[in-house]
Amino acid sequence: xxxxxxxxxxxxxxxxAMDALQAVQNKFYELCPPTDKERxxxxxxxxxxxxxxxxxxxxxxxxTIPHTATISGDIRMSPFYNIGEIRExxxxxxxxxxVSKLGGRxxxxxVLPDGTRGAVKLEY
Numbered sequence: 001x002x003x004x005x006x007x008x009x010x011x012x013x014x015x016x017a018m019d020a021l022q023a024v025q026n027k028f029y030e031l032c033p034p035t036d037k038e039r040x041x042x043x044x045x046x047x048x049x050x051x052x053x054x055x056x057x058x059x060x061x062x063x064t065i066p067h068t069a070t071i072s073g074d075i076r077m078s079p080f081y082n083i084g085e086i087r088e089x090x091x092x093x094x095x096x097x098x099v100s101k102l103g104g105r106x107x108x109x110x111v112l113p114d115g116t117r118g119a120v121k122l123e124y
Contacts (some may be wrong), residue, residue: 024090
């Protein structure tokens with residue numbers, strides 16, 4: 001367990017989850033932009049990918065940097081996309097994210113000097 005006074009010594013799974021989610025959503029919306037067909041057929045909203053729940057170690061004190069975090073969510077697709085193809089492309093993208101390129105927040109980082117790397121896994 002890492003203390004929040006030493007964020008440079010740990011990978012904050014909640015921060016990594018937020019940055020990974022942003023990258024995954026950006027890729028999703030690149031693959032599934034709003035279409036004229038959605039408007040033509042009266043869809044009120046375009047295809048979406050949204051987080052709806054967070055889970056993390058809840059018994060740890062607030063001064064502990066979380067080592068795991070889970071985001072659950074929802075994909076709503078109009079019939080103008082192949083959901084199987086999109087799901088697989090998003091899964092492959094998420095599971096191959098280079099966490100070192102996600103940045104980090106302040107002194108936080110997703111690859112530690114000893115080589116420890118944060119990990120992202122998308123499951124359906």
